[in-house]
Amino acid sequence: MCKLKSIIAATLVAAAGLSSVAFDSAAYDVTKPENSGEAFVRMRGDTSGADVIADWHTTVFIVEPGKRAVAVMRLDGFNVGRASKNADGSYQWLSREVAYYRDLKTGKILDKWENPLTGKINDVIQVINDPVNSVFGRPGGSLPWRVKGDDVFMTIDVPLAYPNSLLPADFPEESTGPMYFATESFMFFSRQSDFANPKLTSVPTTYSWARTGPWLPWMKMGTRPGYVLYTGQGKKLKNAAELDPVVREYTEKNHPDFMFAPKAFVAPNETSWTYYRKLSGKKVTNPVVGGKDAPVAASQK
16 A cells, blocks of 8 residues: 555656646747747748658649639648758758659559640649758848747748749740749648747747649640649658658658658759650750649748
8 A cells, every 4th residue: 555655656756746736828938039030930840950751742733714623633742851950040951852743532643644624645744843942030120920838830832933944935735935934832730838848949830832824744735724723731741650651651762862851952853844844855955943732841931
């Protein structure tokens, strides 16, 4: 009986100890300029410099003017990145990402796709973007944080407009015009209590992603009116074991370098458009314009 009492007493003491280390959420305000940049890095990456994997699971729609959007495939993938602190207090984000177009029903990774608008069979070019780099956490910067109780939200809208790497004269079937236009919207979700814990250099985060963009080059629809709509969600993962098994195994077999973040900065960023141009082997004179055309590469603008 005495032994049982000792065990109970020890348990109560341990419980009391745990409660005593509860963090004061109000003591760390993510909206303050002195915290905002670092908080973004902790949400998106890890201030310790460790590799961080964030995945996404997306439905892809094709949209024609005056018609209802039609779901045609999935796009599932992940970004792996690493943040290293710069001398000015910001963080250099080094990352790469892969994503695979998959059958809506079976989940099979597609190598060919029957285009419902043209009736043709297209060779599918997967998303193989390396690098996807940025700068995060600029000191004193302002970010659109919203805090409701213990819930922390952030929406980042990224309108994109820059010269198309695939010009109509060189790529008449693949190019939608001399300019590239797209818009991406990210909504991140974290917990204030996690930010308040100084031991967490990376806070658990989930997010949603939506994008409107031009026809993909490999769809070969040129300047045909319409666009592609993507909607999905993702999560910062604890490790690669949490990845979708199909995505992980395909990457380990075909793109093993993408299981790890890059170690050195290179430029420009890769996109599906620059990657297609590279694969084409065509010698063209217009400059390659690197951008961001896949999820979870959102940076402070």
